[in-house]
Each structure stands twice: as structure tokens, then as C-alpha cells.
Amino acid sequence: MTTTEQCTKLVKKVYASFDASHDFEHIERVLATARTIAETEPTANLQTIELAVLLHDVSDAKYTTSKETEAAILAQLPLTVAERQRVQQTIAAVSYRGGHELEATTIEMKIVRDADRLDALGAIGIARAFVFGGAHGSLIYDDTEAIHTYESEAAYRKKNGAIVTHFHEKLLKLKELMTTTYGKMLAKQRHQFMVHFLQQLSAEREGKL
Ligand code: ADP
Ligand code: NI
Numbered sequence: 001m002t003t004t005e006q007c008t009k010l011v012k013k014v015y016a017s018f019d020a021s022h023d024f025e026h027i028e029r030v031l032a033t034a035r036t037i038a039e040t041e042p043t044a045n046l047q048t049i050e051l052a053v054l055l056h057d058v059s060d061a062k063y064t065t066s067k068e069t070e071a072a073i074l075a076q077l078p079l080t081v082a083e084r085q086r087v088q089q090t091i092a093a094v095s096y097r098g099g100h101e102l103e104a105t106t107i108e109m110k111i112v113r114d115a116d117r118l119d120a121l122g123a124i125g126i127a128r129a130f131v132f133g134g135a136h137g138s139l140i141y142d143d144t145e146a147i148h149t150y151e152s153e154a155a156y157r158k159k160n161g162a163i164v165t166h167f168h169e170k171l172l173k174l175k176e177l178m179t180t181t182y183g184k185m186l187a188k189q190r191h192q193f194m195v196h197f198l199q200q201l202s203a204e205r206e207g208k209l
Helices: 003-015 024-039 046-055 068-075 081-092 107-118 122-135 153-158 163-169 171-177 181-205
Strands: none
Touching (some): 003 046, 003 068, 024 107, 046 081, 046 107, 122 181, 163 171, 163 181
């Protein structure tokens, strides 16, 4: 069994307990996108990318309070200390953190982050936002809610706003934050699809269309 296969077996059990916005299907989509982007970036280390994608949400702050699961799985894989550190550093650079993200300094960080963000956009991004919102008892929209920019990651995490608000606070900003050429191209198309969806939603609320 390859290290990636070993890791896959271990993470599947963790994602099985998350809602459908962050289940193993999310991981499979991000893996497919990351592999596609990696084909356009010949210097990228594919094993680092694959392991970082597989593990990037197992210790997500929205589902758990500790980094233990990520560390425990990494400890079971046949990696050198340097390889393990590279995977951990790549994972740390993925999260949006309410606009307080870390800088993506390596090509592996850029690829994994773009691939994860592409899954927050387009038709799948809309579906995931509504699944996440549903799982947290959020409203579809709330006209009384202001669009915030958050002073810290903690303030962003505390917020449980309406789903349409989340589009404005995060999802519609991602297009400008893409780092790879392929990521930018796909994000532009998926962004447009979301803008169209929001316009349709507004029109339907007015009893038009
Ligand atoms: P990250 O893990 O990159 O910091 P988020 O915490 O914003 O990103 O969550 C990732 C995904 O979870 C989003 O792309 C979205 O689909 C969903 N999500 C997170 N927060 C909300 C929310 N308040 N309303 C609706 N969906 C959300
Ligand atoms: Ni993710």
C-alpha cells in the first residue's frame, strides 16, 4: 500500500462523522482538482500535495478544537521528519481564517489552497454552503445583517450568520485570492455562476422571474 493509500484509509473514518460540506467527497474533489493543477506545475511534490489534501480538514477548527487527529495520523505514516513538516506547513496555509490566512510560500501550498477554494465556488460551492448552513441552523438570508470584515480569525469563527451573508463575507472574495494560473481561470467561471445564482435568488424573493 502506498503512503497516500494508507493515509486515505485513516482519514476516511474521520470525515465520516462530518456533515456533507466537509465529508470525504469534498476531499476527493479537492484531490482531483489539485492533481490537475499539479500537472501544470512540474516542480510540485505530488506526495506532499496528496497528503496535505487528505489531511487538511481532519483537525478543522469548525469540527474539532485540537490538532491531535492530524498529528496522530501523520505519526502512523512512513514519513521523514522533514516530509511530515512539509505536509503540516502546507495544511496550515490552506484555511481562509476569516481573511487572516497565512502566506502561501511554496507551490504545494498554492495548489492545495486553490484546489480547496475552488470547492467553495460554483455549483458545488453553493451546495456546500447550504449544507453547512443547514447543519448549523442558519437562515438562508438575513437583510438586517451587515457584511463584516473580521478583525481576527476567532471573531470570524464565532459568527453564525445567514448563508447568503457568507457568500459576501467569504465566497465572493476567493476569486481574487487564487494563486495558480489554472485556479484563477476556474475561479472566474465559478464566481460568475454564483453571482448569477444570487441575482436569481433576489429576483425570486421579489416575486419576479
Ligand atoms: P476555511 O476552512 O478555509 O477557513 P471556512 O471556515 O469559511 O473556510 O469554511 C469552509 C466551507 O464551509 C465554506 O466554503 C462554506 O461552504 C462552508 N461554510 C463555512 N462557514 C459558513 C457559513 N457561515 N455559512 C455557510 N457556509 C459556510
Ligand atoms: Ni477543505
